[in-house]
Amino acid sequence: MSDLPEAFQVEYPHARKTHCCYECARQILPGCKHQKYSGIWDGEPARFRTCILCATIRDAVNKLLPRGEDPLAFGELGQYLRDCHSDVPHAKEWLALLQDKQLSFEEQGRHVWAVLDLTDPKK
Numbered sequence: 606m607s608d609l610p611e612a613f614q615v616e617y618p619h620a621r622k623t624h625c626c627y628e629c630a631r632q633i634l635p636g637c638k639h640q641k642y643s644g645i646w647d648g649e650p651a652r653f654r655t656c657i658l659c660a661t662i663r664d665a666v667n668k669l670l671p672r673g674e675d676p677l678a679f680g681e682l683g684q685y686l687r688d689c690h691s692d693v694p695h696a697k698e699w700l701a702l703l704q705d706k707q708l709s710f711e712e713q714g715r716h717v718w719a720v721l722d723l724t725d726p727k728k
């Protein structure tokens with residue numbers, strides 16, 4: 606799905622049941638804050654749930670895209686980082702975080718905040 610939605614809504618709810626992140630396929634456990642993106646594409650409603658860390662990486666990558674280029678489609682973050690290694694700052698680090706299923710959210714979060722040079726919001 607690469608077209609922009611005709612209408613959309615972004616929310617950051619706490620999960621009521623277990624979901625699967627559309628980007629990294631990790632489980633979003635009950636109580637976990639995550640991004641819920643609901644929209645209408647070609648007249649059809651769709652909804653994507655993304656863990657907060659993938660949503661953060663995707664937002665960071667979208668800001669780096671050339672002007673006028675559509676934002677990344679859902680589920681294409683990993684592929685984009687693989688294809689555009691040299692164009693995207695930190696692409697290798699982002700990709701490693703997406704693919705390292707051994708990292709806990711806590712550990713992954715520390716890496717994400719560090720690469721973005723942000724302070725962990727929980728501290």
Ligand SMILES: [Zn+2]
Nearest residue numbers: 626629656659
């Ligand atoms: Zn994720």
